[in-house]
Amino acid sequence: MSEVRLAAEPRTEFGKGAARRTRRAGKIPAVLYGHGSDPKHLALPALEFARVVREHGQNAVLTLDIDSAGSELALTKTVTTHPIKNYIEHVDLLLVKRGEKVTVDVPVVLTGEAAPGTLVTQEADSVQVEADALNIPEQFEVSVAGVQAGAQIHASDLSLPSGVTLVTPADHLLVVVAAAPTAAQMESTIDVEGAGVVEQASESGEAAAQG
Known part of the structure; x- marks a missing residue:
């Protein structure tokens, strides 16, 4: 898997409202953690990151250029996608070192x-x-x-x-x-299931009549 370079910006606002503002600006809220360091809250360019996931998969390794803080090597650990609208909501990144096993x-x-x-x-x-x-x-x-x-x-x-x-x-x-089941086996299964439904309905009708 090839290494991909991506620009990242530090985030100073947190919470759902801040996350929505980040996404409206065309960026994805992300957290970089690992090796005992304090988590870094970042914003990744949405279109570029989506392209990386599409072309390299969710185990993509990123070289993150974080403004004046220099660069960090990170493994894409978790990508959270909106269940209905299918856009990327959040990304967890794991700090890694060259030669490290993961x-x-x-x-x-x-x-x-x-x-x-x-x-x-x-x-x-x-x-x-x-x-x-x-x-x-x-x-x-x-x-x-x-x-x-x-x-x-x-x-x-x-x-x-x-x-x-x-x-x-x-x-x-x-x-x-x-x-693969034969056509006869499929028909037999449908007949048995249908008979079960009829029998169940009949029992329900009898119970209602007795009640």
Whole structure:
């Protein structure tokens, strides 16, 4: 993962009202913490930071130019997004040093198509690894191309780059490939569920009549 340089401004106002004013000015409220130092309250340029997350993922490493205070190396730790309007509300940044190992969650992305007549279920969408702060994988690709029913893929099956160590348990289940239900099985399931609904309604009617 490449290092990205980004301008940042110190924040002197706090609270919900101050955060709203920061966002209206086209910036994102952020907090930089770590290594026992006092938290630094910052404002990041919204468009530039959104581009960094889009192009480099949420584990992006930033070189923050903080006005006259110099620069700091930081890992994007938490990105809070508005649940409805989908804009970035707040960012937590972790202060890191070159050569330092960090523990992060890395997305798992499936590629390819399994064998015909199968159903692929992704049981986990990320795994936790330890890596150099400047060499965090953006994602792990897992190919299910041609995989037959009955196959399982675990964390231990991932191909890890040099210097990256798996923190998630090796037997953690990532993907299950099962036989897809037949049309007859689907119809049978619908019939059983429908019968259950009718029976439940009938019982409710009887109870109402008795009452």
